[in-house]
Amino acid sequence: MKLILIEDEKDLASTIASYLKEEEYLIDKAHSYSEANEKINLYEYDCALVDLMLPDGNGIDLVKRLKERNQQCGIIIISAKEAIEDKINGLNLGADDYITKPFHLAELNARIKSVIRRKHFDGGNIVQLNELKIDIDKREVLINESAIEFTRREFDLLLFFISNKERVLNKEAIVEHVWGDNSSAFDSYDFVYTHIKNLRKKLKDSGAKDYLKSVYGIGYKFTLK
């Protein structure tokens, strides 16, 4: 998988790149409109992360260019502005997702995976991991080929964990991904523990291995090791 990361803030770009490195993507970084434009013309990418506000041009034009070059390229817009017009405009031009700064790296990672899955696996949108098989479109989980009932939150949790396997996820990132804007109603994130406990129990009871580990004081980690 070849990715292009178009972001003028070098510090942020390098942080994102080093987080994504472990996913075994080939990552090209571009820090300006002209640099990005040059790279888009030279290479083909499977996925592009595009910051809309660049010092020498508007990222929206790059979205258009990327689409023209390769229909299969998944595009995620990164913007500092939570402007609905930008969002609609970007999505209309062929961007697949829109994420506002600042974001959790785990969230970005999950979104990239989701976009790539949608773009590059024809037919079913399915994630397979050892004995686990998740049909994302149907929101179905199969363990050793038998369907197991998961609640909406449990399903979202599981998918988020699998998208970020081998990574430490802090409670904030988990809550924000699964509960979204509603997270503000919670006094503490202790309830996450209850949901993860339930998820773990269901997985174990259905014959899956115990992949979820808690990381003291921080959060959780889904690991195959």
Add this chain to the structure above:
Amino acid sequence: MKLLNKISLYYILNTAILFMLGLFAIYFSVDWIISERSDGQLRDTSKEITLKLERGIKAEYPPLIEIKELVNENHFKSVFKDTTIFLEAEKENEAYRQYTIYKKVNDRNYKITVRTSLIEKEDLFSAILIILIIILALLLLILSLINRYTARKIFKPFYNNLKHLGMFSLHKNDSMILEDSNIDEFNELKYALAELSEKALKEYRSLKEFSEDLSHELQTPVAVIKAKAELLLQKEFTDAEISSNLQSIINNADRLDKLNRSLILLTKLETTDFFPTQKILLGRRIERIIDNYTDAINSKEIVIRTNLESMYEVEFNENLLDIALSNLISNSIKHNIPRGEIFIELKDSIFMIKNSGKEPKQNLLNYFKRFTYEEKSQNSLGLGLAIVKKICNMYEIGITYQFIDGSHTLVLNFNKTKD
């Protein structure tokens, strides 16, 4: 008091005083002229009577001419005198000016008195007074007509501009539409106002732009801090101090992020004139939002009861409605006590949300202001109700907040015409 009336009042007072002085001046001068004239006439008549007496004609004509023969020779001086004589015919006293001379004609002593009827002083005075009063009344009439005309014509641009000034609001973001006048002062005022409003708007806009830019500029460094901290998190430090510090950095960066987003929203609410609206079934919307909060409600073991009318429809911006309702519902959970209660009701246009909770330490109205909270906590920015209030103001929705019998009660009236 209106300027015109004030000026008129001064004008009338001064005119009245002048008229009073005029009244006396006219009265005395007319009186003087008349008596001079009649005295001269009386002198001439007395001379003529004397001449006639010399010729032996005693031309008596009482009471105007009286001739009396005296026994002794007198040397009284001739004298003018005002007097009144009772007239039989008229049956009343009439005023006369009389001139009495003592003359020796043909060796006989005579007292000759000639009189002329006088205009009575009261008559003269009242005649002048009446004339002046009529003139004053006419003057007042003309003045009030002029005032009405000027108020309507000349002052019209002034009053209109005053109305525009009263309606001027920086939020509305449009400059005042001012009327021209052919009065220099009003025009100067107009230009001064136009310039002032332009300047105020410009300052206001640049301030808004600044806060908007600032908020957006902040997003990037916050994003870098968050990303770096999360990257470090992957190292799985065994040292508890390092990981707790790291967690604290992430928490605070998160808080900064949320704060910033809320401020961006508030600024947007202040600067945007129009948000697209659509028809929304309010009851359904509330149900859906409550549904989103199920986990938060359950985790605190709160009992929630609802009584929602399903058919009430509002014309609203979808996002803003969600934000306002979410803030209210999330507050009712956050500021609730464990195993507390929430009651949500929608009856016609009245939305009520009631929740158990601690007694507020501050005046309830303060909670509508920015950065007001009971205690600082990770999850309370002190902006929630300020945002709700702003949205309510935008759509002219009445909002009240009360603390009754241990319950926080917020009531929103979605029907602007009622209330």
